Amino acid sequence: MKKIIGFFVVLLIFAGGSWFAYNYFYGGEAYYTQIVTEGEKETDQSSGETFTTYTYQQKAYNKDGEEKQVSMNAFRDRPLRLKAYLKLKVNPRKGVMEWEEIQQTDVPEKALEKLN
Structure with missing residues (x-):
């Protein structure tokens, strides 16, 4: 019984550490621009x-x-559409990790006030 409990404790520690490491390197906060x-x-x-x-x-x-000043790159043949709203995933250590175009209605109210 002690071996089984010990196994699950080690498994929980490993899973928690893995989640923390993933979030540290690849997680981020949503910003809108x-x-x-x-x-x-x-x-x-x-x-x-x-x-x-x-x-x-x-x-x-x-x-x-x-507010946060961000720098992002788009690898494409044409520039991004003017007046397009973007949701950014910003990691404090790596900057903008990913972005996606969204509708104006999907932008939170406080962020939208600052953008307009």
Whole structure:
């Protein structure tokens, strides 16, 4: 019986540590922004292929309306759509981890007030 309890204690410690490590490196807080510029275009030609990157430096707001200056990259042929609302996942150590376009109605009220 003690071995079974010991096994489950070790399993819980391992699972908790794994969750903490994942959240530390890949987790983040949701911030919201609106695209207001075309971004800074950079083209790279390596190994015969052309890659285009658009870099955006702008302000983003969390659900409580707190501001954060963010830098994000979009690897695509065209810049992001002007006036588009984005939901960003911002990791305190790595910056913007991911983004997705959302509707204006999906932006929290306090963040929307700051964006407009």
